Amino acid sequence: MADFDNKFPGKDITPDDLQTKFPLAAKQHPEHFSRISVAGVEFGGNELPIMAGPNMVESRDLIFDIAANVKRLGAHCLRGGAFKPLSFPYRNAKYNETREEGIRWLGEAKERFGLPVITEVMDERYLPMVCEVADIIQIGSRNMQNYPFLTACARTGKPIMLKRHYGASLRDWLGAAEYLLVEGNERVLLCERGVSVPHTHRATSRYLLDLQVVPAAKEVTHLPIVVDPSHATFWAPWVTPMALASVAAGADLYCDGRPPLTGSLQ
Amino acid sequence: MADFDNKFPGKDITPDDLQTKFPLAAKQHPEHFSRISVAGVEFGGNELPIMAGPNMVESRDLIFDIAANVKRLGAHCLRGGAFKPLSFPYRNAKYNETREEGIRWLGEAKERFGLPVITEVMDERYLPMVCEVADIIQIGSRNMQNYPFLTACARTGKPIMLKRHYGASLRDWLGAAEYLLVEGNERVLLCERGVSVPHTHRATSRYLLDLQVVPAAKEVTHLPIVVDPSHATFWAPWVTPMALASVAAGADLYCDGRPPLTGSLQ
């Protein structure tokens, strides 16, 4: 009869994977949970770190306005993208990268409001410049398996938040984290941001937030788990319930939104 | 050029659907939320109804033992299956339906502990018998689009909990609910129990709990939303975080588990 043995790697994590594929990301004992401190904010402990800010650092005014709200409302880190992966090569006035200028504005907002900053990089060339400002480097979903880039990011020594690709298994995600850890960089945060599934409930919501991955990840890895409830839902009224659900499931928060949305997270 | 207009029904809900496809399930105004009372338990209001019990009513002893715990721990309804859709036609001692006998045991436990009972039916023939005991009829995932059966269930006049099929859109789910409502039966609960997606994080977890559907459903329907966190996860350690996340997302609870699991829901 046909041969069904799984001689090749499958889709789910096996006990052997914990030993051989991602020994550094794997828990050593059931209560093994790493606590990662970034500029006085502790991830993976008893606090509930909240990183908030706009999708894109569109202007100096915008980032200052939002940073003031982020600070006032008690969130812990300022987020905002100056480099953004855009699915098409053409830019318009509304949806554009502010790049070097945006990073500089983030740096000014950081100093002005005393907030650590997390921001995305997509290209090794910009790592040195971004590292002068960023307290945490974000590796976006689309770069999760860009291994040469993972290695370059890890070697900066900066804390890194690794977003799960929208099509990736937990196994592949931890494999990507292992590429960071094997470089000796121990400050790695994992961030769930939505997966590609048959039904997302709105034509504009391209992803489904996968909260089942929170307990699943905590069972096998000691790395802190962050959830981004805004990207998957892409619809403001759903962000608050999904943010609350994320925290209830055991995650920290990474949230994208303009002030009214940020306000709703109180 | 090619024609991309959506002349035919799509995958997501349109404003027109609310008027023409499921006007009875659709909200009439943003604060329109139905409250459904079943044996003194109110769904859709400020309470948090919890329905708990074993997957299958395996024996009289088992259901009595669990019912005692369900009562003691403060849950509101006793659940348990005497008729179960089994994916293969062969039975074994461990995984068998207790059918008429199981329904009778549920009735005895209901009387003994003063707990309303919810249980699944799969076949119109057994509706009269089950209705003598059940306070809520459960329509299982696999029967969500068995329309003649939906009609027969609705006509019993009993409250009904309609589980979402693991491959169904919110649009199809509300279409199925409309089949119940159009018969004049207004006591309909919707229950999310997991969807079929690429990654579930364990080979034994066949589904991913979709919590994004909770705010999505509440935006368009006035019917109460229940979540079953145990079927999708199929792994006891994940049930508590997913139960908490379900409540945080805005749902009521329907939980399957033996006493140790039930206990963990305190």
Place this chain on the structure above:
Amino acid sequence: MADFDNKFPGKDITPDDLQTKFPLAAKQHPEHFSRISVAGVEFGGNELPIMAGPNMVESRDLIFDIAANVKRLGAHCLRGGAFKPLSFPYRNAKYNETREEGIRWLGEAKERFGLPVITEVMDERYLPMVCEVADIIQIGSRNMQNYPFLTACARTGKPIMLKRHYGASLRDWLGAAEYLLVEGNERVLLCERGVSVPHTHRATSRYLLDLQVVPAAKEVTHLPIVVDPSHATFWAPWVTPMALASVAAGADLYCDGRPPLTGSLQ
């Protein structure tokens, strides 16, 4: 450490499943392929049976017109639905079931053109009436796991075509087929008609045709595999390439379309 052994049934077929879950559907040796004869048409052999016709038997004229084309173009069976699962309870003039009348028209077209007929049933009550006309009973996707109904269909003794549910695994599909076979009805055809996945390439195409399931099924079951290329694509220009691809993958054909479409299958 956490326990990852698959003590419970998983998502994919195991060697043990072939022995214990669906021994009647499973192949006994690599070259075991059942040939099923229906009114002179042999499925599973060297012929390429094509079943064609309209989605719904909308009128006597329509079914006669299409049956004439089906016959003229050399297809082997006439298909057409008189009973159709409609996702919402409201009917309109364009999309309505013709029920008893439609079955009668199918019978007249069968006699007039000498074509065997395949048609769907959704309710046990209509089985005797439909069996007077139908040469093959179609069990639709939504009823694939409606087990009491599977049993009732099998007991008619008629050949049955079992459509795969759009969310079902190959394992669940063969489990459903086993419910038919265990009743002693050996004339079972399997029909792939599209699965629910993240991307279908048109808003109106709700499913993706899964052709990988054709060699996968042929590896484990001796039952003939049919593919319906029209339902998943839901877009006429894609039907011909997907029909050709289905045949190349090893399947028989079941095709829904009005005459221009049928013509394109030459």
Place this chain on the structure above:
Amino acid sequence: MADFDNKFPGKDITPDDLQTKFPLAAKQHPEHFSRISVAGVEFGGNELPIMAGPNMVESRDLIFDIAANVKRLGAHCLRGGAFKPLSFPYRNAKYNETREEGIRWLGEAKERFGLPVITEVMDERYLPMVCEVADIIQIGSRNMQNYPFLTACARTGKPIMLKRHYGASLRDWLGAAEYLLVEGNERVLLCERGVSVPHTHRATSRYLLDLQVVPAAKEVTHLPIVVDPSHATFWAPWVTPMALASVAAGADLYCDGRPPLTGSLQ
């Protein structure tokens, strides 16, 4: 009531996308199909180009042995990876990259057997070296949305085969192709290699080959479509039927396999 208008980009292609998001990838008229010549092999025309070879260029002997078979059996290009994205950072003897050495062996095999070569690059640094040997640069699934890398590849002027990411929509895929075209590089091939879906029919088959994307892509883009039937299936007996189905659906072929498999493609 709730607002359902799609103000933001959705999941499927709209007529507007053809004009504004990927005007260079979009067809200008229904019969617009680009023909791309690479070392005498024409893609997108009436020929059926077949690219075959091993997954990895494991050794000089292996690639010479396979190249001899690829030539003898009439395939048109030699494929083989010297740089491979490996999901975990640890290497073993069996599954290792041969990198610069592998590229040199490919160059020797190319010269010896007169076969054009296609091979993957993952890192901009290696582009000049690889371009000395490769006739076509392969951009792998995981790098489909690594935009700075796409730009760097396009600027080499070499023909490029862009694999679809296993979670990407047709819309995102064409957006990535547009990043290549906008640099003035017109020789772009698209390659479908399997998508992440709920059911793949074997634990070791991580992807489902999406053949519906072939007619869907041909409806909107003039770029040639290639299918890789071996990566998704990951099971030799399924490769031949899926290769035949790919061709029947309208695609060219890119096939990974050791000699016995290559032989089966005759």
